[in-house]
Amino acid sequence: MAQNRPHNMKRAYMLYLGLIIFHSKSIQSAPLSSYLVSSFTPPDSDSNLPFNHIALNNIxxxxxxxxxERLYQLDAHLNLKxxxxxxxCSFPNYxxxxxxxxxxxxxxxxxxxxxTCGGCGDNCQTRNLDDVSVTRDLYNSRKVVAPGDLPTVGVVALGADYETYIIPKHGESFYLFIAxxxxxxxxxxxxxxxxxxTDLQLQQYIPAYVFTDDSTRSKHMISYEDFIYVFISRNEETYLGRICSDSPDQDFxxxxxxxxxxxxxGSQNVIQSxxxxxxxSQLAESMNINTTDDLLYAVFSSSPSSSLCVYKMIDVQQRFEDAILGCILGTDTGTENMFIEGSECRKLQGGIAKLVTEVHLLKVYVRFE
Incomplete structure (x- = not known):
């Protein structure tokens, strides 16, 4: 499949803007416990069961x-509800x-x-946000979460049915994106x-084998404007992947x-969140930007310290466009990614005017002919 994909695709281009850095050794004002507002300890007799995921009801x-084997629902003050x-799992898995x-x-x-999706293959549930014991099972033809200790991340975002581009339908709706x-x-x-x-039926996907390095770890997923961003740790380095939420193709x-x-x-190189x-206001002033400008805040680690780095989203988006355009023009800003099967750069035929037009279209969908 990957060999037939007209990828621009999967370019690796370095973005390095470490603007704010906090090292754990420099925090000496008070022990962390002195800042504690509230806490939660599971009341179960076996309370050492590991926590795997957390979600928030913004309303x-x-x-x-x-x-x-547990779901906990807490209020805003961490009181158990x-x-x-x-x-x-009711059937053998890993x-x-x-x-x-x-x-x-x-x-x-x-x-x-x-x-909610557990380690039971293709089984997920939808639950009532006010009462998580009320549930409806959803089954899928493919496994939804990674096995064992491998993490799984997801986000709900607006997108279009890729078939809409063939058979016009009713525009955008919400979908669940998972990495x-x-x-x-x-x-x-x-x-x-x-x-x-509605039924957790698979719409579009990139097969796992496309990512050839088994050290690939999807650590976080964010929806922003027309894109889905995936934060990937791979061989103790961090990559930011991006897909168009309304890509009109089966395999992104x-x-x-x-x-x-x-x-x-660049020593802080493993993404955490x-x-x-x-x-x-103060950060905007120091960075000479507007208070309404969006920033990417990312926490990295490298033993024994951690860092918070901040990136201007306009710069992040520009780096993606630079990589794509560099791939079209054959410059060193656009390169094939050795970690992704079928990754290749293809030059477009035609003059620079056509190239500029195509790059603007890439904000919606990346395809090279």
């Missing part, structure tokens, strides 16, 4: 925690543990639910996939990658 402030015993790896709150005009870890080691899975919210030929670095010497949001 009520409720917090949902996915643990091994409900515990659900999800049990072990270790039969139901780790409740994926929790996604869906708050849209059509849905007000919590999607798993493991690369070719989990070939029966999809590395990045898109599902309908719009996938593109750049490389992220953090720290003055990320967030996109506006700059505060």
């Amino acid at each position: 009520t402030g409720d917090i949902y925690i996915g643990a091994r 409900q515990t659900v015993d999800t049990g072990m 270790d039969r543990f139901n780790d409740n790896k994926l929790l996604i709150t869906v708050i849209t005009p059509q849905n007000y639910t919590l999607i 798993i870890s493991g690369g070719g080691a989990v070939s029966e899975f999809s590395s990045i996939s898109k599902y309908s919210l 030929a719009s996938y593109t990658e750049i490389k992220l670095q953090c720290g003055l010497d 990320a967030y996109i949001g506006p700059a505060g």
